[in-house]
Structures are given as structure tokens and as C-alpha cells.
Amino acid sequence: DIQISIEQSAALETFFLKGHHPLLKRALESMILLATTFSRNKHTAHLTAVVEERALRVHIEVDALSLSGEQVAVFFEIESGVRSTSSAESLGLAPVVAHQIISAFGGEMRLVKGEGNTGYLEAILLKEQNHA
Numbered sequence: 001d002i003q004i005s006i007e008q009s010a011a012l013e014t015f016f017l018k019g020h021h022p023l024l025k026r027a028l029e030s031m032i033l034l035a036t037t038f039s040r041n042k043h044t045a046h047l048t049a050v051v052e053e054r055a056l057r058v059h060i061e062v063d064a065l066s067l068s069g070e071q072v073a074v075f076f077e078i079e080s081g082v083r084s085t086s087s088a089e090s091l092g093l094a095p096v097v098a099h100q101i102i103s104a105f106g107g108e109m110r111l112v113k114g115e116g117n118t119g120y121l122e123a124i125l126l127k128e129q130n131h132a
Contacts, residue, residue, distance in 0.1 A: 002036055007048045016128040017056065019105035024125065028058070030091070030098035031109065035121045037088045038062035038111075055107070058123045065111075065119040072113045 017024060032045045039045070039062050050057040067075070067086055074080040076099040088095060102109045108124045 001043055002032060003044045004061045005046050018126040018128045023101045027098040030094040031121060033091060033124055034095050035060040035062055038065045040064045047049055054127055055082040058119045062119050062121060063117060065113060065117050069113045071110050075111050
């Protein structure tokens with residue numbers, strides 16, 4: 001029950017992402033769920049999609065991120081206890097798995113702390129360079 005709105009920086013051209021479609025889909029779904037756990041409105045996610053030369057950057061602002069900068073820095077580490085003490089506890093290892101999937105295909109997923117309880121979640125998905 002999450003409403004998703006997407007803002008594009010430019011017209012999305014046709015391109016292929018580096019990776020396995022079902023795994024990337026699962027990772028992005030987990031990313032959206034994670035973003036909503038760190039948002040005051042738990043049922044809305046506003047994504048910004050930016051097409052770059054070699055990647056697609058997906059950015060989601062959050063406004064209920066009560067973790068410290070130090071906690072955010074270790075959030076995706078499997079042995080970190082930060083997730084179990086945060087509002088993301090119900091997601092279990094899903095954020096770690098999403099991070100690993102995106103990393104496995106050369107991309108990056110990160111959680112960034114801003115001022116107060118603000119911040120953002122971002123995934124950088126690489127474009128497939130040699131797709132015919």
C-alpha cells in the first residue's frame with residue numbers, strides 16, 4: 001500500500017541495466033520499503049530518477065531518519081545491530097540483501113544523514129554498456 005511518484009531529470013531513453021531483472025526489482029522494492037520506514041508518511045515514496053552517461057541514479061528523500069551519522073555509516077553491514085534498533089527492524093536483512101544485490105552488479109546503495117531527521121536513500125545502477 002505504498003504510493004510511488006517518480007520525477008525524471010530528463011526523458012528516460014531505452015537502455016538496459018547491468019544485472020538480473022528479478023534481483024534488481026527485489027532490491028529496488030526493498031529500497032522503497034526502507035525509505036518509507038524512515039519517512040513520516042509511511043505510504044508514500046517520491047523517487048527522483050536521474051539518467052547519467054553510465055548509470056541510473058535513484059534518489060529518495062527521507063524525513064524521519066533518527067539514526068546518527070555513525071549508525072548510518074554501518075547500516076548495510078550484515079553484522080551491524082543498527083537495523084534492529086531502528087524503525088527498519090521489521091525489514092530484517094532485506095536492506096542488507098538489497099545493498100549486496102546492487103553492489104554485485106557494480107552499483108552502489110547508500111543511506112545518507114542530513115540535518116535533523118532528514119536524509120536520503122540512493123541507488124546507483126549501472127547501465128549495460130555492450131547490449132545489442
